[in-house]
Amino acid sequence: MATRQIDTKTAVKLAEDHQNIVFAIKAEFDTDDILLHTSLGDLVIDGETYEGAGELLAISEIEDSNDLSSAGVTFSITGMDSQVLGYALTENYQNRPITLLMAFLSGGTDQVVASMILYKGRMMQMSISDNPNGSSITLQTENRLMDLRRPSNYRYTKESQASLYANDSSLNEVAKNQDMKINWGRYNDNGSSRNFNGGR
Secondary structure, X not given: OOOOOOOHHHHHHHHOOOOEEEEEEEEEOOOXXXXXXXXXXXXXXXXXXXXXXXXXXXXXOOOOOOOOOOOOOEEEEEOOOHHHHHXXXXXXXXXXXXXXXXXXXXXXXXXXXXXXXXXXXXXXXXXXXXXXXXXXXXXXXXXXXXXXXXXXXXXXXXXXXXXXXXXXXXXXXXXXXXXXXXXXXOEOOXXXXXXXXXXO
């Protein structure tokens, strides 16, 4: 199972026998973020206002395992407004971040008292369908753990380090190590052994 950060407030709510829970998604498009939750009305979570979508927002099952598997999550939005549809049609959404949160409400109110991140991934494929009841979007996402399976183009070289941190010179001498000759446990020409503190 992927490691999740759970603060004290969330731990207290998880231990209670009864919880009022809503799920929220944050889809980060280039123009703006789409913030939706599975209840009604507006909710403020971590300083951001999420719009209620109710049953119009559907979320597939979230799979956890002990081996850090990377199952994705599918989101479906039905009857969305023109803003969501416009982003779906015009934005370059692939590989943009998407976050799924679980929020706890104070009983009988719309006040969020605790929240935690259930899933972080990237938007991969979006399909739009029209029907008599309106348009719907199905968004398939990929878990960010998939990055662990991809080869990295970065190396422990001066050039790779400079592309990440321009002023970091820690790997400037790495290339010299490739041709460096180190005498390990070998004898000098005079028959004495060499050690690493300069003594003989």
